[in-house]
Amino acid sequence: MDGTGLPEIRSTCPYCGVGCGVLLRPDGQGGMEVKGDPAHPANRGKLCSKGSQLGQTLGLDDRLMSPRIGARSAGWDEALDLVAERFGDTIAKHGPDSVALYVSGQLLTEDYYVANKLAKGYFGTANIDTNSRLCMASTVAGHKRAFGTDTVPGTYDDLEEADLIVLTGSNLAWCHPVLYQRIIAARKKRGTKLVVIDPRRTASCDGADLHLAVAPGGDVALFNGLLNEVSLRGKIDHAFAENVTGLEEALVSAAGDDLSATGLGEAELRAFFDLWCGTEKVVTVFSQGVNQSTSGTDKVNAILNCHLATGRIGRVGMGPFSVTGQPNAMGGREVGGLANMLTCHLDLENAEHRATVQDFWTSPEMPEAAGLKAVDMFRAVGEGNIKALWIIHTNPAVSMPDADRVRDAIAGCDFVVVSDVTDRTDTARLADVLLPAAAWGEKSGTVTNSDRTISRQRAALPPPGEARPDWEIIAEVGRRMGWGAAFDFQSPAEIFREYAALSGLAARFGRDFDISALAELSDAEYDALAPVRWPVSATRSGGRFFGDGRFFTPDGKARMVPVSHRAPVSGLSDARPFRFNTGRVRDQWHTMTRTAKSPRLSAHLPEPFLEIHPKDARALGLKPAALVRVANDHGAAILRALVTDAVRPGQVFAPMHWTGETAPSARVDALVPGHVDPVSGQPESKAATVSVEPFEAAWYGFAVSSRDLSPKAEYWTRTRTDAGYRAELAGLTTPANWEDFARDLFDTGAEVQAVEDPTRGIHRFAFTVNGRLEAALFISREPAAITRDFLAGLVGTDAPAALSGRAPADMPDPGPTICSCFGVGLNTIVAAIEEHRLMSVDAIGAQLQAGTNCGSCRAELGALLEAHLRPQAAE
CATH class of the missing domain: 2.20.25.90 (ADC-like domains)
Known part of the structure; x- marks a missing residue:
């Protein structure tokens, strides 16, 4: 203590x-x-x-503290009675498939289990899907095609035992930094080789032995080329192949693919094939770049084929390894949170499996066919076929493909319930009923990570106001709809025991998921449960799968699936000449409901951007710090141009985090069409086609404020700082009076200091209260050349020089944040390099701590060091 x-x-x-x-x-x-x-x-x-x-x-400033019906507060009894009544009436009038639940990998396994039980066992609909459909559904489908079940064969330890690691469609350095650091440690210790396959050059490429900038959608052709090379070089493990079917068909299909679809040169391909074929202990790590595609399932199977053909699976330091994007994406898959699955990896369309689950639950009915997957679900909402919708811990009005249409569909739905921790999301604002849920740190249960390890989440803080755990909310609706015995749960431990017991029945069908040895845990044992990797049964605990050649198909053999390259659905054209890739940045998470609260996380990349190649920027006539309008038939976004050769000509990239709450013109999923993989139903989020053109603003602005602000401009983005908020603005129409504009922006009547030069389009205002800076606005006809990070730190201080827009000599400006773990800025790093003659990233870390925690900024530190040392080397 x-x-x-x-x-x-x-x-x-x-x-x-x-x-x-x-x-x-x-x-x-x-x-x-x-x-x-x-x-x-x-x-x-x-x-x-x-x-x-x-x-x-953890701040409570935007927390939803009590239930809300429409615009008014309500008690729990009134809100839950209304939810139960409306769902019950809708099912009675229109049938069970007129209702749906859309849930999230933010749910704990116990929450997920109760939601799945309510939907499939008691509503009688399979219309329950999860935002994991947008992330990992293609992996699930590929695993099931190859292995018979959705099984991750290996463990994290394999990353440290491999001699070659291939990262494909995974910027592990930014999206899973702790795993990436385990790889870097293995490289230092045992010389592990690293290959990165990604259309972009990312932080994961830093120090890699080989970066293959594969053409968008070229992954199947690449791994088919590898499989063909494996065969030509005599690397097929024929003894292991006795446990595999479909080898010959897969080889024929692989030999027929055209390697030109990869966009790679012969030397690059040869280098990759040499490394893979010449190294037995290979781990292939894949993530969203593989999954988020109309051929995502085929991409997964192309990877699995290479490992199955060579027997490089289920043994130490080798195997295919899917890494998940959410804390409980795996737990959601285990409980059957997807519309086409049953609990415990059972199959919804298998009559015996359905009967077993229905008997165990003593439920009145069970759907016999898969429900609507996410994209189809929201289409059905828009068409009026789904009339009651319950959304839990996710923000589909921003994160779904065709986000504008999804937003409009939710707004037009007869009855919408949203369970969340805040009412300040694009989706929450559309709800008929808002239910305040407990947040991370306030709720207890379990989650499963990417290598099948079940860990406890434990409450450390009480839920604020009237917020409740999700399992409790869902179970209470079940009780109010007349199913009291089935949902009479009193604790997460009780739910976990029921779930674990059901897994034992699933194991009798030859399923992989079995935690039945935990079914008798007491409450105290559940509270004390240490991390444990499944399976956990009377006969087996943890470990790897498939090294023994036994799989979960009817004949016990793996399936190699013949696959062929298919181009992305959206084709390039003169009107839409750019291939549009989306993804994540280092310090933000999903739609920023949590991370945007952190000033330190918001300081690294505080504004939505579009990566564009210098050649394309020149052709478009883009000026430094220009704004661009990105558009297609589905939507449009305004983003800051980031000119970089990290992307190839003709390709652009934008992060997906910004929302109507933080940058309403930068909702990039509005540009992503709803094309899906035909097997998995996962959308293609990395291959839309768009036009790009300069956004010709009449003025640009930068603002800092001690209080929240909502600008009125065609473009704006708002970010939290230690002292309040900062915002970038741009508009097409010049206000008649800039001081009035500023006062309206900040909602203030405070004393003002102003510097204005209308002929040059310069207007600067500083508002003070009791001599301390409350807010400031800087307007110009071009993006303002001011020290933004320094100005953001002046709010709340006596700042007589604020209107200069520059840091005085006696007040050093740390510059934009590079290391978020320790809050180290660019200018601080450059000064240390010069003053202490630092010659390595490790030396920077020793001097400033930067890069010594998660290491995800080391690539940027290396680039700064190289830029500083290059002129010295030339002298």
Whole structure:
């Protein structure tokens, strides 16, 4: 215990699928210290920048504290009675498939289980799907085609035992930094080779032995080329192939693919084939870049084919490895949270499986066919076929493809319930009923990470106001609809025991998922449960799958699936000449409901952007810091141009995090069409086609404020700072009076200082209260050349020089944040390099700590160092 007398609590980070253990120490005042758990097998005490700053995300300023019906507050009884009544009436009048649940990998496994039980067992509909459909559904489908079940064969330890690691469609350095650091440690210790396959040059390419800038959609052709080369070089493991069917058909299909579809040169292909064929201990890590495609399932099977043909699976240091993007994407898959699955990896369309689950639940009915997957679900909402919709812990009005149409569909639905921690999301604003849910740090249950390790999340803080855990909310609706016995849960431990017992029945059908040895845990044993990798049964515990050649298909053999290259559905044209890729940035998470609360996380890349190649920027006549309008038939976005050769000519990239709450013109999923993989139903989020043109603004602005602000302009983006907020603005129409504009922006009557030069289009205002800066606005005809990070730190201080827009000599400007873990800015790093003659990234870390925690900024540190040393070398 510390000085507050409050104990340290072991829990699990709520971000990506690495599943890092954390130690939580409440401060007794609603805050909490968060650090990595050295005893957790996933991270061994390490945390990434997001995990390190979890304490900054706990503020209650935007929390939903009580149920709401329409615009008014309501009690729980009234709200839950209304939900139960409307869902019950809708099912009675229009049938069970007129209702749907759309849930999230932010749910704990116990929450997920109760939601799935209510939908499939008691509503009688399979219309329950999850935002994991947008991330990992193609992996699920590929695993089932090859293995018979959705099984991840290996463990994180294989990353440290491999001699070659291939990252494909995965910017692991930014999206799963703790795993990436385990790889980097293995490279230093044992010389592990690293290949990165990605159309973009990302931080994961830093120091890689080979970067293959594959053409968008070229993955199947690449791995088919590898499979063909495996055969030609005599690398097929014929003994293991006795446990595999479809080998010959897959080889014929692979030989027929055209390697030109990869967009790679012969030397690059040869180097990759040499490494893969010449190295037995290979792990191929794949993620969204593979899955988010209309051929995502085929891409997964192309990878699996190479490992099955060579027997490089289920043994130490080798195998295909899917890494998940959400903390409980795996748990959701295990409970059957997808519309085409049953609990415990059972099959919805298998009559015996259905009967087993229905008998176990004693449920009145069970759907016999798959429900609507995410894209089709929201189309059905828009068409009026789904009349009651319950959305839990996700923001589909921003994150779904065709986001504008999805937003409009939700707005037009007869009855919409949203369970969330805040009412300030694009989706929550469309709800008929809002239900306040407990957040991370306030709820207890389990999550499963990417290598099948089940970990406890434990409550360290009480839920604020009237917020409740999700399982409790869902179960209460079930009770109010007349199914009291089935949903009479009193704790997460009770739910977990039921779920574990059902897994034992599933195992009798030859399923892989079995945690039946945990079905008799007492409440105390559940509370104390240490991380454990499934299966956990009377006959088996943890470990790898398939090294023994036994699979979960009817004949016990793996299936190699013949696949062929298919181009992305959206074709390039003169009107839409750019291939549009979307993804994540290092320090933000999904639609920023949590991470945007952290000033430190918001400081690294505070504005939505579009990466565009210098050649394309020149052709478009883009000026430095220009804004661009990106558009197609589905939507449009305004983004800041980031000119970089990290993307190839004709390709552009934008992050998907910004929303109507933080940058309404930068909702990039409005540009993504709803094309899906025919097997998995997963949307193609990385291959839309768009036009790009300069956004010809009449004026540009930058603002800082001690209070929240909602600008009125065609373009704006708002970011949290330590002292309040900062915002970028741009508009097409010049206001008649800039001071009036500023006062309206800040909603202030404070004293103002102004510097204006209308002939040059310069207008600067500083508002002070009792001599301290409350807000400031800088307007110009071009993007303002001011020290933004320095100005953001002046709010709340006596700042007589604020209107200069520059840091005075006696007040050093740290510059834009590079290392979010320790808050180290660019100017601080450059100064240290020069003053201390630093010659390596490790030397920067020793001097400033930058890059010594999660390491995800090391690529940027290396680029800064190279830029500084290059002129010296030329002298």
